[in-house]
């Protein structure tokens with residue numbers, strides 16, 4: 001069973017700041033982390049490998065420093081990692097990103113066929129949730145999105161049964177393998193890494209591939225291959241604090257009803 005996980009390095013958004021002058025993300029203010037949804041995808045892939053055998057491969061597209069997230073995945077129990085890094089990939093939108101990642105996945109699959117591809121539900125910086133479905137359609141395999149549980153894997157029939165989150169509950173879907181699954185955080189709890197995996201990760205060197213490692217269509221990657229353009233980025237307007245009503249219960253109720261009536265009068269005007 002060969003499972004591959006797409007992992008993105010993202011800014012730690014609990015720390016990120018906006019530059020009020022340029023209205024862009026101040027990336028220098030944030031440290032980077034593994035996209036949290038992707039960490040759960042790695043955990044699930046490692047669980048599957050431990051139960052059924054085989055291996056877990058990691059793929060990431062980004063600058064050379066993205067090798068850190070691959071090391072993090074090795075620490076979590078993954079077996080090998082591939083980093084797709086080249087200046088030609090810079091400026092890629094989700095369409096181009098899914099093209100580049102699918103080229104990498106095809107190359108890995110030629111050497112060692114892949115049964116299951118995992119992605120996170122979404123990346124916490126871009127937030128589009130488009131890359132997973134984009135990869136699946138480029139690979140021509142089924143996509144199972146918003147997955148919160150893998151109910152069963154049947155390697156004889158080559159099928160997987162999953163629970164997929166929907167508005168009022170979940171639906172149970174069966175798919176043929178290979179397929180692509182995007183995961184919710186509820187799918188598992190993250191475990192602690194073992195000391196031996198930590199040592200392996202510290203010494204691990206990822207395979208790095210650039211544009212010359214593929215027969216790529218230059219028109220489909222980087223800025224050229226990106227039909228999306230960001231027109232404007234702006235922080236949400238700051239909300240003012242609410243009004244605090246003081247006094248005993250009768251006074252508070254009166255203040256509240258007066259203020260609601262005032263609101264209605266203003267609304268009617």
Ligand SMILES: Cc1cc2nc3c(=O)[nH]c(=O)nc-3n(C[C@H](O)[C@H](O)[C@H](O)COP(=O)(O)OP(=O)(O)OC[C@H]3O[C@@H](n4cnc5c(N)ncnc54)[C@H](O)[C@@H]3O)c2cc1C
Pocket residue numbers: 006007008009035037038059060061062090091092093094095097098101118119120121122123124125126127128129130131132226228229230
């Ligand atoms: C016009 C435009 C220009 C852009 N220019 C740049 C740029 O110059 N530099 C830049 O860094 N970004 C750039 N971006 C952002 C970049 O397109 C997105 O970061 C990227 O396509 C992923 O989209 P997302 O973050 O919405 O991921 P989502 O679709 O929300 O991610 C879903 C899942 O896909 C997988 N995934 C997503 N991205 C990667 C990745 N890189 N490697 C491995 N797995 C991944 C992960 O499993 C992730 O959980 C640009 C975006 C646009 C629209």
